[in-house]
Amino acid sequence: MDGMCLMCGLEDKSIYHALFKCGGVKEIWDLWKECPTVIGAKNMDFSYLAFKLLDVGTPRDMELLVVIAWAIWHNRNLRVFEAINQRAEQVWNHAVSMLSDYKEAVKFCMLGPSDCEVSWKKPQVEVFKINTDGAIANEGRGSSIGVVIRDSRGEAVAALCRVLPGCFLMDEIEALTVKAGILLARELDLHQVIVESDSLSIVQRILAKDFSGGLGHIVHGILGWPISLNVMI
Incomplete structure (x- = not known):
């Protein structure tokens, strides 16, 4: 060099x-x-x-x-x-x-083949499941998020997709996606929800109520709503 x-x-x-x-x-x-x-x-x-x-x-x-x-x-x-x-x-x-x-x-x-079988499971009656995902863009484009909420019959009751104003780190995107799902559930007046995210680190932070670091304010926003929240990966 x-x-x-x-x-x-x-x-x-x-x-x-x-x-x-x-x-x-x-x-x-x-x-x-x-x-x-x-x-x-x-x-x-x-x-x-x-x-x-x-x-x-x-x-x-x-x-x-x-x-x-x-x-x-x-x-x-x-x-x-x-x-x-x-x-x-x-x-x-x-x-x-x-x-x-x-x-x-x-x-x-x-894991063996039988252990790796993953399928979406319906939530219990009167419980809604929020599935979230985010993506990093390239070539100067903004990152994006997507959310879908389903009821106990497995039918979609709401969904959103959004381009973020800038390029964020993956953890930030996943946290913002979960928050967007919670806000959407709040707008629909849903009080019992399950959030599924594929980001282990974000799930762990939420479950631990870890408000430290740059993601702390997002986690605080996720847990700040008066709803019954269960987060899983």
Whole structure:
């Protein structure tokens, strides 16, 4: 990597600088509270740090190192090529949720054929089921969300689709989609609803009433309505 860093313009660009020194990168690594070693304390290449974690850390520490480094590099590309600047918490949450979703996907793939049969199930009488999904757009287009609400007979009672005003991270999209489903149910005066989302990390945040980080206000909005809410994946 030759020349000055395209992000800060203060140092020669290198993998070490990009991952550990440039801009607000240190703020991202500082969010790793249980890291078994000091990251970025001295000039070290990525392989040296990996071997260090193999020696003093756990397999999860190695997984976090790799996925956080990828998220930092991804954020760097977003800033350089798309002028999108994410906060340290957004980069960290994106990395951790991606690792969690990957692990759940691996577990699912290891199940036998009979265990992998998935079908939509009707809710109980007087209960409505909200299915949500979101999508990231490319080429500068906005992200989008979709919601459908069905009754105990499996018949659709309402649906919506919407293009968001900008390009959001996947976790943000999934959270906003769940919130849109709750708002739609509220408009229809539905008091007992089940929300199905394919985002494990968002479901866990809602069930744990986790209002921290950049998604906290969205989760608070989801849980702020006086309805009987059951969230599942």
